[in-house]
Amino acid sequence: MAKEHQIVLGSTWGIRNTFQSLVAILTTILVVTAIYLTQEGGQWSQERTISAESLSKCNLFSGKWVFDNESYPLYKEQQCTFMSDQLACEKFGRKDLNYQNWRWKPHQCDLPRGQWVSMVCLVETSLLPSLKSMHTIANGSLNIFKAIEYNATIEFYWAPLLVESNSDDPVNHRVPERTVRVQAIEKHARYWTDADIVVFNTFLWWRRRAMNVLWGSFGDPDGVYKKVPMVRVYEMALRTWSDWLEVHINRNKTQLFFASMSPTHQKAHEWGGVRETIVTKKQIKLQKRDIGGMLSEYRKEGHPSIYRKQWEPLTEEQLSNPKTYADCIHWCLPGVPDTWNELLYVYIFHR
Numbered sequence: 055m056a057k058e059h060q061i062v063l064g065s066t067w068g069i070r071n072t073f074q075s076l077v078a079i080l081t082t083i084l085v086v087t088a089i090y091l092t093q094e095g096g097q098w099s100q101e102r103t104i105s106a107e108s109l110s111k112c113n114l115f116s117g118k119w120v121f122d123n124e125s126y127p128l129y130k131e132q133q134c135t136f137m138s139d140q141l142a143c144e145k146f147g148r149k150d151l152n153y154q155n156w157r158w159k160p161h162q163c164d165l166p167r168g169q170w171v172s173m174v175c176l177v178e179t180s181l182l183p184s185l186k187s188m189h190t191i192a193n194g195s196l197n198i199f200k201a202i203e204y205n206a207t208i209e210f211y212w213a214p215l216l217v218e219s220n221s222d223d224p225v226n227h228r229v230p231e232r233t234v235r236v237q238a239i240e241k242h243a244r245y246w247t248d249a250d251i252v253v254f255n256t257f258l259w260w261r262r263r264a265m266n267v268l269w270g271s272f273g274d275p276d277g278v279y280k281k282v283p284m285v286r287v288y289e290m291a292l293r294t295w296s297d298w299l300e301v302h303i304n305r306n307k308t309q310l311f312f313a314s315m316s317p318t319h320q321k322a323h324e325w326g327g328v329r330e331t332i333v334t335k336k337q338i339k340l341q342k343r344d345i346g347g348m349l350s351e352y353r354k355e356g357h358p359s360i361y362r363k364q365w366e367p368l369t370e371e372q373l374s375n376p377k378t379y380a381d382c383i384h385w386c387l388p389g390v391p392d393t394w395n396e397l398l399y400v401y402i403f404h405r
Contacts, residue, residue, distance in 0.1 A: 112163035127388035139363035
């Protein structure tokens with residue numbers, strides 16, 4: 055009987071595989087995605103074959119962006135059924151589409167062809183309508199895309215602060231005062247336990263000077279609230295997270311990644327720097343890859359700017375000064391996040 059594998063990504067997302075061991079949980083802004091794959095004696099096809107030896111000698115993060123309007127974009131925005139309106143820049147009026155045609159080229163090798171919306175779009179555009187499905191569970195927190203022919207699923211789990219918080223609702227999560235239960239993670243983490251590959255990515259939702267920390271349960275009159283500097287809250291949440299990993303993750307089965315925050319390009323002094331680190335917490339070894347530097351730092355034109363769905367009506371003052379509502383945090387798709395997924399593909403299958 056085929057073995058089931060899973061990748062979960064987050065806030066968290068992942069992949070589940072039923073033939074080769076493959077499950078990842080990616081927590082980005084704290085959302086989770088998982089992919090489950092069943093392969094009948096084969097692998098995902100590649101346009102070119104690259105040896106593991108050549109990739110092991112190649113610094114994937116040292117390279118340049120090459121304009122390629124023949125093979126890129128890897129899919130069309132309108133072809134992706136599950137495109138998010140805050141990433142659909144062409145739909146919302148952007149005319150300059152050159153941001154879709156840039157390919158990352160490492161100096162010493164090529165990336166094999168191989169984020170949740172990006173990953174789903176990369177996969178679903180190659181499948182017939184009858185061979186794919188999408189459904190949601192866990193009160194909307196867990197979205198599951200399935201490639202039926204491969205018995206593969208990509209799951210996206212919404213957990214913006216990793217631990218429990220008052221921003222856990224996947225729709226109504228904009229709150230003036232963010233509150234976290236720094237010692238409570240099981241509500242989210244129980245969806246990650248069977249992953250073969252876990253990719254965590256967080257920080258964006260932590261960008262506040264201070265947060266409310268709750269010791270107790272939401273709605274508990276005896277709960278204790280305290281305003282704590284953000285860095286300290288972040289540290290406490292990551293300690294809870296790492297303790298959970300140490301107890302519940304089988305390191306003989308599960309491969310762990312931690313993807314750092316991508317550049318926001320809101321301020322010019324933020325544009326620069328390349329960092330790579332391996333993070334070890336207790337007995338949990340994480341591979342940490344910074345997607346800044348030449349990969350994302352150089353792509354300030356890849357953000358939606360004003361070309362996205364606005365969740366609230368714009369005021370006349372905002373309309374007269376677009377920079378007051380321009381989005382320099384998210385990324386247009388197709389675009390930069392597709393390269394992140396190509397890099398993830400390399401580390402999963404070739405490293």
